[in-house]
Amino acid sequence: MPKLGVNIDHVATLRQARREDEPDPLSAAMICEDAGAGSIVAHLREDRRHIHDHDIIQLRKIIRTKMNLEMSLDKEIVQIALRIKPDQATFVPEKRQEITTEGGLDVVAYSHRIKKTVEFMKKKGIIVSLFVDPERKQILESKKVGAQCIELHTGKYARAQTPRQTEKELKQLRDMTSLAKGLGLVVHAGHGLNYQNTPAVAAIPGIEELNIGHSIISRAVFVGLKQAVQEMIKLITIKK
Secondary structure (H helix, E strand, O other): OOEEEEEOHHHHHHHHHHOOOOOOHHHHHHHHHHHOOOEEEEEOOOOOOOOOHHHHHHHHHHOOOOEEEEEOOOHHHHHHHHHHOOOEEEEOOOOOOOOOOOOOOOOOOOHHHHHHHHHHHHHOOOEEEEEEOOOHHHHHHHHHOOOOEEEEEOHHHHHOOOHHHHHHHHHHHHHHHHHHHHOOOEEEEEOOOOOOOHHHHHOOOOEEEEEEOHHHHHHHHHHOHHHHHHHHHHHHHOOO
16 A cells, blocks of 8 residues: 655645744644654745745654655755755756646656766665656656656646546556566655545555645645545555
């Protein structure tokens, strides 16, 4: 059964809406862990729109499970990661104008740069994951550049409008998970997953972790963060 990684960026987004001290992402991380989350995900964006440097420093100190730092290939961000040393670094594409990450990292196009950065991370004992679209060429290149893990971008599946399209995207996720596992890569998945569409992805053999943020924090507004996390864990661990 896959583990649940909870992205706490949206807690920081609420904090930044008023430039106050609450809600506190660190408190959210502890609640998520107490509720059974297997890892805590935080994205240190170049524009610091939600998670800030001091959040990352403190999260590194308090997280008991696994700290998964989402990040771009920006030199400043890479240096921060090398200094903080999260358990895992997940490289994602990043555009200043986007609301959220819009697609997978183009590992083929940036292969040389990614390979060098992966080597830096691995020398510090940091597990490297690449957030990629479920495409054969991206997965093969992820293996070539030395990543230990990939996170399959589930956006197309989450946005599917018909049962036929949904099944098509699920099949692609299944096939690419099988390919990645055959190459020796650890497989995670995430983006756009919610309480309705997550179980089908959780049932894919070989996926070890689902990273979910917005839907959990949205649900927490009504039922509290602990219950929201527990409800999602229940969904992804029900025997299929």
